[in-house]
Amino acid sequence: MNDLSKAKARSLELEENSFLDQYGDRPVLEDKEVEGLQVLKDGMWQTVPVIPHALVVNLGGLMQVMTNGMFKSPLHTVLTNANKLGMSIAVFDEPEAEKEIGPVDHLVDHMRPRLYRSVRNFAAFNYECFQKGKDSLKELRI
Known part of the structure; x- marks a missing residue:
């Protein structure tokens, strides 16, 4: 998953380690296929x-x-299937607690002001x- 993190950074024309540097030495683990995943789009759940x-x-x-809001975090859920056994594996990639997380400097400028404040121990x-019952993204929003 480190390769995926590097690819995300390159897609935004950032240095490859722009996101990995904020994680520390912990590896970013791969997620597996998840049946029943739905995301909220335009007020409706989409499979x-x-x-x-x-x-x-x-x-x-x-x-x-x-x-800085360029990649979005969708509101999501995973449904069970009464007729078929399914398996979901959630893997969270969390930075080391002492690392400060905030928008990468190169994604903040006069055209795109900083949208979020920094925080330590994001998890x-x-x-x-x-x-x-609060939305952490709304709580971090400037």
């Missing part, structure tokens, strides 16, 4: 099609913050917001 041998990656709120912050 993400299963493509054989494809990797579905939800970038999550962390990448939305680091890309704990995100979990705390969830427990309080």
Whole structure:
């Protein structure tokens, strides 16, 4: 998944390690195929099609913050199927707690002002917001 993180950075014309540098030395792990994935689009739940041998990656709120909103974190859910046994594996790539997470400097300028404040221990912050029924991205929004 480090290659995927580098590709995301290159797609935004950033240095390859722009996102990995914020994670620290922990590897970014690969997600597996997940049946029943749905995303909220235009106020309606849309099923993400299963493509054989494809990797579905939800970038999550962390990448939305680091890309200053250029990559979006979709509201999503995973449904169960009463007629077919399915398996979902969620893998979260979280930075080391002491690392400060915020928009990459090269994605902030006078045309695209900083949208999010920086935060340390993103995982704990995100979990705390969830427990309080708050949206962590809205809480970090400037």
